[in-house]
Amino acid sequence: xxxKLARTAGPGSKVAAMAPGLSCxxxxxxxxxxxxxxxxxxxxxxxxxxxxxxxxxxxxxxASEAEWREFLAAVPKPMHHDLFAxxxxxxxxxxxxxxxxxxxxxxxKRLLTSLRPEMA
Amino acid sequence: xxxxxxxEIVGRYAHFDIEGVPHRVYWxxxxxGIPLVCLHTAGADGRQYRAVLNDPEVTKxxxxxxxDMPRHGKSSPAPGTVDIDYRLSSEHYIAQILAFCDAMxxxxxxxxxxxxxxxxxxHLARWHPERFRALIGLQSAARATPYYxxxxxxxxxxxxxRVCGAFAEGxxxxxxxxxxxxxxxxxxxxxxxxxxxGDLWFYREGDIGSELAxxxxxxxxxxxxxxxxxxxxxxxxxxEVAETLGIDWTLMRDMGHFPMSENPGEFxxxxxxxxxxxxxxx
Numbered sequence: 001x002x003x004k005l006a007r008t009a010g011p012g013s014k015v016a017a018m019a020p021g022l023s024c025x026x027x028x029x030x031x032x033x034x035x036x037x038x039x040x041x042x043x044x045x046x047x048x049x050x051x052x053x054x055x056x057x058x059x060x061x062x063a064s065e066a067e068w069r070e071f072l073a074a075v076p077k078p079m080h081h082d083l084f085a086x087x088x089x090x091x092x093x094x095x096x097x098x099x100x101x102x103x104x105x106x107x108x109k110r111l112l113t114s115l116r117p118e119m120a
Numbered sequence: 121x122x123x124x125x126x127x128e129i130v131g132r133y134a135h136f137d138i139e140g141v142p143h144r145v146y147w148x149x150x151x152x153g154i155p156l157v158c159l160h161t162a163g164a165d166g167r168q169y170r171a172v173l174n175d176p177e178v179t180k181x182x183x184x185x186x187x188d189m190p191r192h193g194k195s196s197p198a199p200g201t202v203d204i205d206y207r208l209s210s211e212h213y214i215a216q217i218l219a220f221c222d223a224m225x226x227x228x229x230x231x232x233x234x235x236x237x238x239x240x241x242x243h244l245a246r247w248h249p250e251r252f253r254a255l256i257g258l259q260s261a262a263r264a265t266p267y268y269x270x271x272x273x274x275x276x277x278x279x280x281x282r283v284c285g286a287f288a289e290g291x292x293x294x295x296x297x298x299x300x301x302x303x304x305x306x307x308x309x310x311x312x313x314x315x316x317x318g319d320l321w322f323y324r325e326g327d328i329g330s331e332l333a334x335x336x337x338x339x340x341x342x343x344x345x346x347x348x349x350x351x352x353x354x355x356x357x358x359x360e361v362a363e364t365l366g367i368d369w370t371l372m373r374d375m376g377h378f379p380m381s382e383n384p385g386e387f388x389x390x391x392x393x394x395x396x397x398x399x400x401x402x
Contacts, residue, residue: 075295076294078293081293084268103282
């Protein structure tokens with residue numbers, strides 16, 4: 001689900017240009033499966049779906065697979081369209097060093113929505 | 121050489137007291153007729169209403185007026201108060217609105233507010249119905265349940281303008297025109313430090329759930345419109361207010377938390393019948 005990030009938010013992408021200097025490891029959990037997203041200078045250099053037996057990450061966003069699918073729809077439904085819309089419903093958990101998320105909130109939103117299908 | 125296209129909006133400063141404290145308040149206005157005082161959202165300013173101020177069908181019959189709350193937009197904090205720990209209270213918010221209406225010598229204006237403005241119109245309906253011809257609540261909810269830490273909106277490790285802007289963008293509908301969404305985000309990015317957070321204090325302090333039943337819509341008609349993508353003031357929250365008061369409300373499809381700025385064209389389509397109803401009622 002998240003492996004495409006290495007392309008949609010990889011080196012040279014619009015997303016990467018939003019956060020020069022940002023390096024961290026983002027854990028994206030979808031149900032029981034975890035993808036570790038390596039970010040260097042704002043660019044996703046790897047999105048590894050694991051399995052990870054002892055994962056280490058800066059912060060994690062965890063939701064069910066169904067929730068991520070709704071969020072990543074080309075036009076998400078109301079209450080599914082934003083991380084905080086999901087948070088309000090208790091559908092996503094923010095774990096770890098949330099400070100990195102909040103300090104770069106627009107960047108991480110753009111990173112995730114880069115996975116949405118392009119609208120014609 | 122082509123001349124510039126100049127909007128009808130005029131912006132000026134007025135000096136008046138709010139709760140006995142002298143303030144210099146910026147406001148913009150356009151049109152003539154029934155005064156329509158517009159109240160911006162938390163952490164933003166009056167620019168949000170520029171489409172309403174610029175719509176000739178609206179300004180033909182309404183004197184649209186939008187003031188920047190103190191500490192917002194071009195209304196600086198009162199002298200000596202820049203560094204206070206700002207928390208907007210219901211009492212102070214009501215005092216600002218009434219002081220503006222008094223200073224402008226407005227006789228029974230219409231007040232329209234969005235978000236915290238949508239909440240305060242419920243307070244106006246409850247405590248000051250005689251002062252207003254009608255009230256319009258955009259994204260009105262009686263209460264707000266905390267679901268995130270507002271401390272992140274004013275945090276030493278986080279750029280306030282960036283985080284507030286990013287948060288505001290998420291409250292827009294994904295279908296709203298990108299340029300308008302970007303401008304809505306920009307308004308939030310320009311807010312003063314701690315102002316969005318301080319305004320949201322009212323959002324929680326100003327719970328009016330227990331007083332809703334005391335609102336008499338016969339004394340002052342109340343119109344409620346809410347965007348379907350708003351997860352802060354959810355459609356269900358507005359429905360609860362409307363049900364308690366026994367009034368209708370309007371769901372704005374494909375709209376988020378900032379109707380007047382994120383998708384002004386669509387918003388005006390919803391607003392104009394409401395304004396016409398108010399005008400026809402005299």
